[in-house]
Amino acid sequence: MIPNAYRSHHCNEVRESHIGQSVQLCGWVNSARDHGGVIFIDLRDREGLTQVVFRPEENPELAAKSHDLRDEDVLQVQGKVSARLEGTENSKIGTGEVEIVATGFTILNKADVLPFQLDRELSNEDLRMKYRYLDLRRERLNRNIRTRHKITTAARNHLDAEGFIEVETPILSNPTPEGARDFLVPARLSPSKFFALPQAPQQYKQLLMVAGLERYFQIARCFRDEDLRADRQPEFTQIDIEASFVKQDDIVTLVEGLVAAMFKAGRGVDVPLPFLRMTYQEAMDRYGSDKPDTRFGLEITNMADVFANSGFKIFKGTLDSGGVVRAINAKGFAGITTGQMIRLNELAIEAGMKVKQLAFIKVERDANGVLEYKSPLWKFFSEEEKVALIAKLGIEENDLVFFYAGSWEDASNILGRVRLEIASMQQLLKDSTALNFLWVVDFPLLAHDADSQSWVAVHHPFTRPKAEDIPLLDAGDYGKVRAEAYDVVLNGYELGGGSIRIHEGDLQSKMFTVLGVSEEEKVHKFGHLLDAFRFGAPPHGGLALGLDRIAMLVSGEQSIREVIAFPKNNRACDLMTDSPTSIDFKQLRELYIQSTYKPKAKETEAGATPEA
Numbered sequence: 001m002i003p004n005a006y007r008s009h010h011c012n013e014v015r016e017s018h019i020g021q022s023v024q025l026c027g028w029v030n031s032a033r034d035h036g037g038v039i040f041i042d043l044r045d046r047e048g049l050t051q052v053v054f055r056p057e058e059n060p061e062l063a064a065k066s067h068d069l070r071d072e073d074v075l076q077v078q079g080k081v082s083a084r085l086e087g088t089e090n091s092k093i094g095t096g097e098v099e100i101v102a103t104g105f106t107i108l109n110k111a112d113v114l115p116f117q118l119d120r121e122l123s124n125e126d127l128r129m130k131y132r133y134l135d136l137r138r139e140r141l142n143r144n145i146r147t148r149h150k151i152t153t154a155a156r157n158h159l160d161a162e163g164f165i166e167v168e169t170p171i172l173s174n175p176t177p178e179g180a181r182d183f184l185v186p187a188r189l190s191p192s193k194f195f196a197l198p199q200a201p202q203q204y205k206q207l208l209m210v211a212g213l214e215r216y217f218q219i220a221r222c223f224r225d226e227d228l229r230a231d232r233q234p235e236f237t238q239i240d241i242e243a244s245f246v247k248q249d250d251i252v253t254l255v256e257g258l259v260a261a262m263f264k265a266g267r268g269v270d271v272p273l274p275f276l277r278m279t280y281q282e283a284m285d286r287y288g289s290d291k292p293d294t295r296f297g298l299e300i301t302n303m304a305d306v307f308a309n310s311g312f313k314i315f316k317g318t319l320d321s322g323g324v325v326r327a328i329n330a331k332g333f334a335g336i337t338t339g340q341m342i343r344l345n346e347l348a349i350e351a352g353m354k355v356k357q358l359a360f361i362k363v364e365r366d367a368n369g370v371l372e373y374k375s376p377l378w379k380f381f382s383e384e385e386k387v388a389l390i391a392k393l394g395i396e397e398n399d400l401v402f403f404y405a406g407s408w409e410d411a412s413n414i415l416g417r418v419r420l421e422i423a424s425m426q427q428l429l430k431d432s433t434a435l436n437f438l439w440v441v442d443f444p445l446l447a448h449d450a451d452s453q454s455w456v457a458v459h460h461p462f463t464r465p466k467a468e469d470i471p472l473l474d475a476g477d478y479g480k481v482r483a484e485a486y487d488v489v490l491n492g493y494e495l496g497g498g499s500i501r502i503h504e505g506d507l508q509s510k511m512f513t514v515l516g517v518s519e520e521e522k523v524h525k526f527g528h529l530l531d532a533f534r535f536g537a538p539p540h541g542g543l544a545l546g547l548d549r550i551a552m553l554v555s556g557e558q559s560i561r562e563v564i565a566f567p568k569n570n571r572a573c574d575l576m577t578d579s580p581t582s583i584d585f586k587q588l589r590e591l592y593i594q595s596t597y598k599p600k601a602k603e604t605e606a607g608a609t610p611e612a
Helices: 060-066 125-130 139-161 202-210 248-267 280-287 313-320 338-350 383-393 408-425 467-474 505-514 519-533 547-555 585-590 601-605
Strands: 022-035 038-045 048-054 074-083 098-109 184-186 194-196 215-223 235-244 276-279 324-330 359-365 371-374 400-406 437-441 446-449 454-457 485-490 493-500 540-546
Touching (some): 022 048, 022 098, 038 060, 060 098, 202 235, 235 248, 248 437, 248 493, 248 540, 280 408, 280 437, 313 324, 324 408, 338 408, 400 408, 467 505, 485 540, 505 519
Parallel strands (some): 048 098, 276 437
Antiparallel strands (some): 184 194, 215 235, 235 540, 324 400, 359 371, 437 485, 446 454, 493 540
16 A cells, blocks of 8 residues: 555554554544543544553653543554553454554544434434435444445456446436436526436447447446435446347356356355346246245245136136236234234235235134134135145145235236235244345336326337247237346346347337337437447347445345445435535526426425525
């Protein structure tokens, strides 16, 4: 490292081999303790802690001066490394065998009383966000940010070794059809026109393939104006990858090696390769999710063969009309509480269930020890159906079976949500350290939007249909067309997604037509891409990995806010800098913008700018 005028060592560097040496350290007072006039402080920097002792018998003036030290004061300390007294060693820290006997110190900056204690967890997230620079002093967050650096470096090194070139693409660009709202930026030099912040560098990286760079990557900043949750932010980072002359297996192999390198760098684990592969259809059928968590069972089971000729009209009618009957056996969950049952029904309704309560069978013994199948449904089933049901689901005492009858989409969504909540209620993952990676492949290319009565791209408009399904696209049977698309998943989280792209102008134009893009819009929004394809575009494909989400999972966190240095809160606000903020009328006028928003009385009282 570069020599430092302030210090000779960092605070996690001194060891027994340094005993007798004079050192100079810098850092923050992590804690101060008075042991009968002998003052001990733990001095902290980015690397760790070192104990410093001020002994009045050796330097009474220095020891007296040290009484004024407070937590988070910034110090420069001179002293000699000494072995700790026998019995006072601290095996929990690297410097626990030694201490620094101070010969001098300088207070570089005094600290006021902090708004919260750094050695305690704080549930008030807004307070943490307002003083984020203090929050980042915590060992946990410090470790997370350094872990993020390690996995980012590992990603760069891996891609460089594979022949990829890092290229920056524009931040100010045109709006893109990525499925979320764009952040718009007014262009002062082009009145009434706007840039958009990129949701992804999708079109640019495809143009780089047309340009012949062949292998591109970027640690790309992306922006989406959407509602937030624990693993989303309005601005986020992805590892963006694109390559020419590749097929799906090439991208899959590359990304598996990349992800393994990142987890090795960040967590020190060896990820087994290759990852399991599962089709979209299988994932939805078995787990009710296109990003299934396979660390536990509770799989969704198709009950069509059991109830195909049932006398129970609801099940029989659903199957006859093209619907499905699916079930989940929650093993050992017959003791479910009323509150838990209410919660499951609420989730099912949120996911689209039309009735008020999930159909169920609870298996318990009565007071006489007789096994009972408690359910309003049981009496409607024939003996043959009961036997087949018990055998297919492996039903035993204390089991709780949930059913859903309806469309395939509703059954998947509803039972998928119920499955995850049951796992949480049963604490099936309480002590799990498993890393279940898998690929979900063969996604549908298109989905029908009921509100707009139009077809929309499941991934994005540039995704290539599978070659064998192009005749279905030509025939207008859009719902059956599969995509050359693939997502990499870990423990129920989508780490990233990608596809082989369309590289022919005529096929890309046809895709736009299917999506309802007019000829005029094609020219206006995508003319540059269609023009580029006319001059010889190579076959190409790629993928984007969510760096924030990978850092979250590597660090063992539950929210990406814990691995981002300065995140927004769940209202997309930065409380530290008080942004977003009101803009002065003069600035708006320079941009040819006039505000029509009328603030409420509370906002005006709080200082909001009135209507411009």
